[in-house]
Each structure stands twice: as C-alpha cells, then as structure tokens.
Amino acid sequence: NAGVTQTPKFQVLKTGQSMTLQCAQDMNHNSMYWYRQDPGMGLRLIYYSASEGTTDKGEVPNGYNVSRLNKREFSLRLESAAPSQTSVYFCASSTWMGDSNQPQHFGDGTRLSIL
C-alpha cells in the first residue's frame, strides 16, 4: 500500500548542479503534480500532468522541467540548481484532475538544499 513514493528523501546540491526528483504512484491515477513548499507559505504548483503524455506549467515553473515517463511516474528535473530552489518538494496524484471532487494524494516529500 505504497501510494505515492518520492526519491530521494533528502539531497544537498551545489549551485549549478543538476538532478532529477523521482515520483511514482501505484493507485492507477491519471493526474500527477509537483509542488514546492517554502517556510510560511503553502504549496505552490510547479508543473502538472493531467494525463499520461501531457504536461503543463503551474504557478512557479521557471528553472524546472518535468517528464511524465508513463502513467505511474512523473519526474522533476533541475537543470542548473540555484539557492532559490532550496525547498521541500512534494509530488501528488489524483484520479483525474478534471473531477474536482477527487482529492490529491501526496508523497512524503524531498528536502532539497542548494549551497
């Protein structure tokens, strides 16, 4: 009963390095999301994928890219990490984002520090 699994849980990068955050869900959900959460702020949407094969920008997409690898997996890539991207990143999924009654299910988060 894994739900949404994110890897890694923690990561420290140097400015300019790249890395990919992985997310997988085993609930057969169509829609997946990436959020960042900064102190004193709520969850801000970076990118989302309404269904397999589609991705769209959210509120704060600059500096990030995503790949919806298949129905289960949705990855987030930082091409050239900057200190402003230090944050906690959450992946979420839902049955179908077009159905507003369906809640999102969240992973445990990835705590990313960029020095």
Next chain:
Amino acid sequence: ILNVEQSPQSLHVQEGDSTNFTCSFPSSNFYALHWYRWETAKSPEALFVMTLNGDEKKKGRISATLNTKEGYSYLYIKGSQPEDSATYLCAPNTNAGKSTFGDGTTLTVKP
C-alpha cells in the same frame, strides 16, 4: 491563480478547547473545496471535499461548512486534543481542475 487566504496563520489552544478557522476564496468559477490535514514530518492528507453552498461535513470532532456565494469555508474542531496539532490547508478548485492551496492554519494543542 486564485487568491486563497487562511486565517489565523497559527493558533495555540489548550486541550479541550473548541476552535475554528477560516478559508476565504473568490466565489466565481467555484467547483469544489478540499480541506487537508498536514502533520509535522508527514504529507498532507485529505479531510473533506465540499462542493455545494451550505455543505456541512463532519469527521469525528472535526467539521466544516461552506458558503460559495460569499467565498468562505470554516473548519471547526470540538474539544481539541494534542493529536489534532497539525497544519490545516484549504484548496479550492477552479474549473481548470487545479487546486490552489492556502498557506494553512497551524494548530497547536497544549495538554
């Protein structure tokens, strides 16, 4: 992007106190509102989904109401317990299906 406001930002109560907090959102293009409970070091978990004006939902000691005409929802906790300590997030949905999360109300219940 919706302007979602939650108040207060934080709340400290004694065990046994009842409390409530507010989520305000634009009343146009409303489809649904979700409440999530987010405990420290865990991930947000869905509490309620509310869709109709006048909706009331209840789970144990926690209940919520919705007013879509004026754009607000209240979350109530009756007889707060230390295990209720968490951040409570609201997230209204627009017709695009995307949730916009408020910054949350952090509740601390002291034994």
